[in-house]
Amino acid sequence: MSDVTLDKAPVAPREETPFRRFVSEFMSSKIAVGGLLVFLVIVVVALLAPWIAPQNPYDLGQIDIMDGRLEPGEVGASGITHWLGTDDQGRDMLSGIMYGLRISLTVGAGSALIACLVGASLGLLAAYAGGRTDTVIMRLVDLQLSFPTILAALMILAFLGKGIMNVVIALVIVEWAYYARTVRGSALVERRREYIEAAQCLALPTRRILFRHLLPNCLPPLIVVGTIQVARAIALEATLSFLGLGVPITEPSLGLLIANGYEYMLSGKYWISFYPGVALLVTIVSINLMGDHLRDVLNPRLKK
Amino acid sequence: MTVYLLRRLLQSLLVLVAMSVIVFVGVYAVGDPVEILISPDADQFERERAIRALGLDLPLWQQYLVFVKNALQGDLGRSFVFSEPALQLILQKMPATMELAFGAMFISILIGLPLGLYAGLKPESPGAKVIMAGSILGFSLPTFWVGLMLIMVFAVQLGWLPSTGRGETLYGWSFLTANGLSHLLLPAINLALFKISLVIRLTRSGVRETMLMDYVKFARAKGLSPARVTYVHVFKNILIPVVTVVGLELGSTIAFSVVTESVFAWPGMGKLIIDSINVLDRPVIVAYLLIIVLMFIVINLVVDILYSVLDPRVRLEGQA
Numbered sequence: 001m002s003d004v005t006l007d008k009a010p011v012a013p014r015e016e017t018p019f020r021r022f023v024s025e026f027m028s029s030k031i032a033v034g035g036l037l038v039f040l041v042i043v044v045v046a047l048l049a050p051w052i053a054p055q056n057p058y059d060l061g062q063i064d065i066m067d068g069r070l071e072p073g074e075v076g077a078s079g080i081t082h083w084l085g086t087d088d089q090g091r092d093m094l095s096g097i098m099y100g101l102r103i104s105l106t107v108g109a110g111s112a113l114i115a116c117l118v119g120a121s122l123g124l125l126a127a128y129a130g131g132r133t134d135t136v137i138m139r140l141v142d143l144q145l146s147f148p149t150i151l152a153a154l155m156i157l158a159f160l161g162k163g164i165m166n167v168v169i170a171l172v173i174v175e176w177a178y179y180a181r182t183v184r185g186s187a188l189v190e191r192r193r194e195y196i197e198a199a200q201c202l203a204l205p206t207r208r209i210l211f212r213h214l215l216p217n218c219l220p221p222l223i224v225v226g227t228i229q230v231a232r233a234i235a236l237e238a239t240l241s242f243l244g245l246g247v248p249i250t251e252p253s254l255g256l257l258i259a260n261g262y263e264y265m266l267s268g269k270y271w272i273s274f275y276p277g278v279a280l281l282v283t284i285v286s287i288n289l290m291g292d293h294l295r296d297v298l299n300p301r302l303k304k
Numbered sequence: 305m306t307v308y309l310l311r312r313l314l315q316s317l318l319v320l321v322a323m324s325v326i327v328f329v330g331v332y333a334v335g336d337p338v339e340i341l342i343s344p345d346a347d348q349f350e351r352e353r354a355i356r357a358l359g360l361d362l363p364l365w366q367q368y369l370v371f372v373k374n375a376l377q378g379d380l381g382r383s384f385v386f387s388e389p390a391l392q393l394i395l396q397k398m399p400a401t402m403e404l405a406f407g408a409m410f411i412s413i414l415i416g417l418p419l420g421l422y423a424g425l426k427p428e429s430p431g432a433k434v435i436m437a438g439s440i441l442g443f444s445l446p447t448f449w450v451g452l453m454l455i456m457v458f459a460v461q462l463g464w465l466p467s468t469g470r471g472e473t474l475y476g477w478s479f480l481t482a483n484g485l486s487h488l489l490l491p492a493i494n495l496a497l498f499k500i501s502l503v504i505r506l507t508r509s510g511v512r513e514t515m516l517m518d519y520v521k522f523a524r525a526k527g528l529s530p531a532r533v534t535y536v537h538v539f540k541n542i543l544i545p546v547v548t549v550v551g552l553e554l555g556s557t558i559a560f561s562v563v564t565e566s567v568f569a570w571p572g573m574g575k576l577i578i579d580s581i582n583v584l585d586r587p588v589i590v591a592y593l594l595i596i597v598l599m600f601i602v603i604n605l606v607v608d609i610l611y612s613v614l615d616p617r618v619r620l621e622g623q624a
Contacts, residue, residue: 143319146604148559151596158581158589159330235446242448243566243578258449262567266467270456277449288444 025297035289042283046101053095054080058250072271085271087260093271096257097279103253104280107164108234111171115233116226118172119179124210124218126180127187137180144177149236157245167246171233182225186218220298227291231284238280254280308612316605323597324375327590328368375594381587385580390591394573399476401572404564405557407479407492409550412499417546419500420507425534427512435504442501447560451494451567458490465490468569491568495561499553506549510542517541548610555603559596 027033050056055078072085072093084093126137144152156170190196191214199209238255240246242262247253252260254276261272346354362370374380380390423432459467470478471487478484514520515538523537524530562574569575573592580588 143322147600148556150562151559151600154562154577154581155327155330155593158577158593231444235444238446239448239563243563244582245578255448258452262452265452265456266460268460270460273449273452274456277446277452280446280449281444284444284446285441288440292440 022297026293029293029296032290032293035286035293038282038286039290042101042279042286043105045098046105049095049098049102053092053098054082055092055095057091057096057099072275084275085269087257087272088264093257093275096252097254097276100252100254100257100276101279101283103164103247103251104234104237104255104283107167107171107237107247107253108230111168111237112175112226112230112233114168115172115175115229116179116222119176120183120215120218120222121210122176123180123183124187124214127184128191128206128210128214134184138184141177141180144174145181149174149232150239153236153240154245157240162245162248164247164251167237167240170240171236174236175229175233178225178229179222182221183215183218186221187214190214190217224291224295224298227287227294231287231291234280234287235284254283309609312605312608316601320598320601323601324372324594325368327593327597328371380591380594383580383585383588385583385585385588390587391595393588394576394591394595397571397573397576400470400478400570401558401561401565401574403478403488404491404495404561404570404572405554407488408495408557408561408564409499409554411492411496412503413547413550415496416500416503417507417543420504420546421511421534421539423504424508424511424515427508432508436508439501439504442497442504445497447494447497447563448567450497451491451564454490454494455567470571491564491570494567495557495564498560499550499557502553503546503550506546507542510545511538514538514541552607552610555600558599 026036045052070082070086070090072083074085075081080092082092082094084097086092087096122137126134152174153170156173157166160166160169196209196213199213204213237246237253238258241253241255242259244259247256249256257276258273258280261269261274261276264272378391382388383390383393386393419435423435426432455467458465466487467490469487471484472478472481473484478488520533520537523533528537561570561572562578564570565572565574566578573596577589577592579585580592
């Protein structure tokens with residue numbers, strides 16, 4: 001990224017060109033653009049859920065227990081057609097999924113963002129400071145990565161108990177190491193470059209060098225890891241909620257909706273678990289498709 | 305080599321001590337240890353006796369030593385729910401988990417290897433593209449939802465296979481009876497899904513690399529049949545790395561069995577820990593965490609030693 005401007009005058013509009021090139025390269029893959037579009041639709045649906053959902057599934061005045069376990073397409077007592085059926089409480093599944101997406105996306109994206117902030121800062125620090133700081137941070141990363149994510153998350157939630165905040169904390173603790181390792185890798189290369197030396201000679205404060213000079217040049221791999229980690233965070237949250245360790249019943253994410261339908265599945269009432277699962281799947285796959293292509297676009301080794 | 309082994313052993317011990325401190329702090333300091341370790345049904349007298357017995361009136365560092373001493377003697381408390389020693393409870397469930405994990409690893413090789421071989425030999429064929437797309441799905445699908453779908457299709461709709469439990473066991477193993485084997489099949493496939501994708505990818509890239517080797521070209525030039533070249537010359541050479549990597553995945557397979565066991569009500573360690581967390585059976589939680597941490601440290605140690613035997617560069621780097 002950094003040697004892009006070497007042969008140009010420093011007044012060249014640097015921010016414009018790489019970004020535009022990045023956009024056009026990203027748009028070159030139909031699959032990635034498809035993933036992006038699907039993901040945007042999901043985000044819009046989640047954002048607009050209170051206005052576009054057929055009913056508010058958590059407003060007791062709008063649901064009728066007599067509508068419980070209606071099959072997809074049946075019309076309930078309140079005159080609403082339940083296109084995806086209803087659950088055991090008589091809640092419209094389509095509405096439940098729209099509201100569930102809000103929680104799944106918030107928890108997934110929120111924890112990925114915090115993990116990114118924590119991990120990237122520690123990774124930068126490790127690469128820039130080196131020596132003992134580097135050793136300590138990287139030992140922690142190794143320790144974290146030597147345990148499977150699900151196990152570490154389980155352990156943390158066993159101590160902290162249920163709750164959205166606790167799930168976010170668990171996801172952050174589980175995921176920061178991926179960001180730290182990625183950023184350290186690219187920062188180790190970047191910090192030997194002349195512009196860092198120049199910044200040091202200007203006696204700029206370390207914090208400024210780290211975040212204004214070093215970090216922007218380590219961004220591309222971070223974006224790739226971040227995209228894929230959002231998908232992983234959403235999947236892990238769903239898994240934890242399915243196991244009954246994640247979000248509380250009052251704030252059901254997709255994972256909890258799927259868990260609610262588990263007992264009805266054995267009697268053939270598949271839709272209570274099936275459709276939230278499809279929503280979860282489409283979300284994860286659309287993010288992964290984008291991430292996969294981003295990796296190709298942002299990989300400097302593939303550039304000419 | 306000896307120096308490397310000693311260093312690595314010392315590191316493992318340090319990690320073990322660190323993890324025991326974390327578990328200790330998690331249980332004794334984050335929550336109220338009296339509430340965590342003593343059954344809520346206990347009366348005042350029992351409470352005080354238990355506080356003294358557990359040494360909860362001592363300063364924190366002394367409490368840690370008591371905790372370690374008890375743990376080293378295999379005393380990790382009694383389950384509130386089953387009133388059995390927690391350690392014994394978990395060890396009883398271990399064979400079920402191991403059976404599931406090994407079953408899954410066996411299936412992943414059984415399915416993944418031929419598919420990967422095909423995708424590697426004919427990378428441009430439509431079949432190979434379907435296999436590779438499938439392997440991406442295998443990486444992205446959440447295990448628990450696939451498990452539910454397997455139950456829905458094979459147990460509920462088709463009625464071919466049972467959905468829950470271990471079925472009949474012989475000497476404590478399900479795979480020795482036909483009924484037990486039919487119970488094992490779905491959960492094992494579910495747990496194997498991720499590994500199948502992994503094996504497909506490893507095999508495919510292995511085949512593509514091996515096909516370019518001189519000894520393969522030579523075998524062809526000798527006039528050997530394509531089948532013989534593929535199954536003897538290529539296959540033998542990709543088998544070792546694939547089996548090694550799958551073996552190294554044992555740890556994560558055991559960890560992910562937590563999810564599969566819950567979906568299929570498979571009575572292993574994973575189901576036990578989830579149930580224990582849900583009813584706050586804390587001695588079992590502590591015992592499980594310590595056992596699984598120990599298991600992982602041992603697995604990681606063995607993996608590192610294996611790697612250093614297989615790849616001398618690792619060993620040299622460690623000494624530098």
